[in-house]
Amino acid sequence: MPHDTELPVIIIGAGPVGLAAAAHLHERGQQPLVLEAGPTVGAAVRQWGHTRLFSPWRYNIDDAARRLLESSTWQAPDPDQLPTGHELVQEYLFPLAEALGEVVRTRTQVLAVSRSGIDKTRSTSRADTPLVVRVRSSDGHIEDLLARSVLDASGTWHQPNPLGQSGLPTPGEDLARAHGLISHPLPDVHGPERDRFAHRHVLVVGAGHSAANTLLDLADVADQAPGTRISWAIRGNEVTKVYGGEAHDELAARGALGTRLRRLVESGVINLHTQFMIQSFDSTPTGLTVFADTVGGPTQLAVDVLVPATGFRPDLNMLSELRLELDPAVEAPRQLGPLIDPEFHSCGSVKPHGERVLAHPEPGFYLVGMKSYGRAPTFLLATGYEQVRSIAAALAGDRAAADDVHLDLPETGVCSANFGQPATLQEAPVALPLSATGCCSSP
Known part of the structure; x- marks a missing residue:
């Protein structure tokens, strides 16, 4: 990836995983910049904020985020209480964004990601060329931001699956x-x-x-x-x-x-x-x-x-100038796809994974969080936190920590409703991507 460490690591999306990524990068002395299209952090979560998670607070807070928050006057919620989406935003994401400071920019829509000055076909010096993120602010102003690395944590909430059985909209x-x-x-x-x-x-x-x-x-x-x-x-x-x-x-x-x-x-x-x-x-x-x-x-x-409660799929249009390698079935990173295919896995059987599994042929670019799972409904919030911890370690040059991936979850009855049917009829449970011990999607 580009060696210019003065450039920021741009994170697309200020949901739980995006802000956790910023906390891990901040902890390792890296420079994050979080871009959120909505008017506030956790904008997608707020759209289903009335819903109560079935996992208590102890499983919904990232470790690096907790350490950052505990250095301020933040009071941790009761670890055994079940928050609603609104409470998750108010009591966790808002304070976390405040602790991160000016690195979080809201009302900033990402239009495209590419390489500075070169398109998808150009290979020469590609790995040493900064990534460029084209954004549009709320006043319509468009600008290009250079980045050392880009993590797309924008989720899938805004792209629900159609109701048709062929993955297409049903007539009418x-x-x-x-x-x-x-x-x-x-x-x-x-x-x-x-x-x-x-x-x-x-x-x-x-x-x-x-x-x-x-x-x-x-x-x-x-x-x-x-x-x-x-x-x-x-x-x-x-x-x-x-x-x-x-x-x-x-x-x-x-x-x-x-x-x-x-x-x-x-x-x-x-x-x-x-x-x-x-x-x-x-x-x-x-x-x-x-x-x-x-x-x-x-x-x-x-x-x-x-x-409709038929699941979601990723919007990949803004990434069309990047060299992505996606699983042909679930549209996750190629190495991750077979590990999360919902025909064979529930969230409880998905192995922990980190930077190496999430890497693409495009150096320095990663899909993380719910979007990294493509069309699969087996995502865990705790999995997303481990993803960004590993990537932050890799970007900081700590290869050993990046490769030391782990995930400790309590025993549960069933992680997902998997009938062996096409993914369009499988859906993440309550809390979407936010239940740390249950599958989601959900944002």
Whole structure:
């Protein structure tokens, strides 16, 4: 990578992993610069901030970030409490950004990453040429920033998977979204969006913990708003893995989630549709008809609103001038792809990995955090923290520390809802990328 150590290491995204990367670099005497498109740090987390994580605080704070925060007046939250996304931002990410100081720039959108003065085809002196990050500020000003290295921790929250079974939008899906009949993932059904769901027929599509949390919230609404109907559609033929370890899960909150969901399905509060293959949508400004193939033949379901919980995929457009080597299946770094393929792995079976596994043919560039997992829903927040610790060590010249990767997690019942189906129907559980001991995606 370029030897000009006066240049910063640019981190794209000021979520938990991006800010953890900055803390590790700061601790090693490196110069980080964090670029966040949103108006504040943790902007994506705030969009699902009403959701409570099923992992307590002790698993959600990075070690280097903790050391930096403890040098200030910060008071650590109760390690056994379960934070919401909003609490994670307010009590952890905001203080961490303040401790990092002026290295964090918000309202700064990254448009592209390349090499300074050369395009993707140029090989001569490539490794010694600084990376360039083109950004646009909130006033529309565009500038190019030079970097020694770039870590893309921008996540996948803003690019949800389409509902089509071929990885493509279902016919009629775009129009249904335009009519407002398809919500965003993890809607706040108890808050400002309640009127959109109360007294209505709601269909939740997906087989992960984000779907489970939305279903449980909708069941609470149905208790208070008679006439609220809840349907749940999955492509698989059973939901045992969604229920998880229940009483055997060391994370009690996650086990309780599965138990309650199972009881709601068994009692008929939630109407479960298995082997439900969506074929098309027919929408009007006031309602949506879902046409699907099922084990009993073609069927149609009339609903008022659909909640997609079918996972996310990375936006790679801004990286088109870089020499990336991606796994053809999950779009993760090539060496990482086989280790996280959701057809063969849950988050509990993914091995710790660091800088060497995350490296690309483009020297000095790394995908980290949720985005490093591409389309795989098996990401752990603790994994992201270990990724950036290893990379920071490598950038500081400490090869031994970079290669000494490890990850200690408690025993859990089930890490992900893996039915052996295509990734478009698998989704990270609650808290997206933020549960340190459960898979996510979630941001």
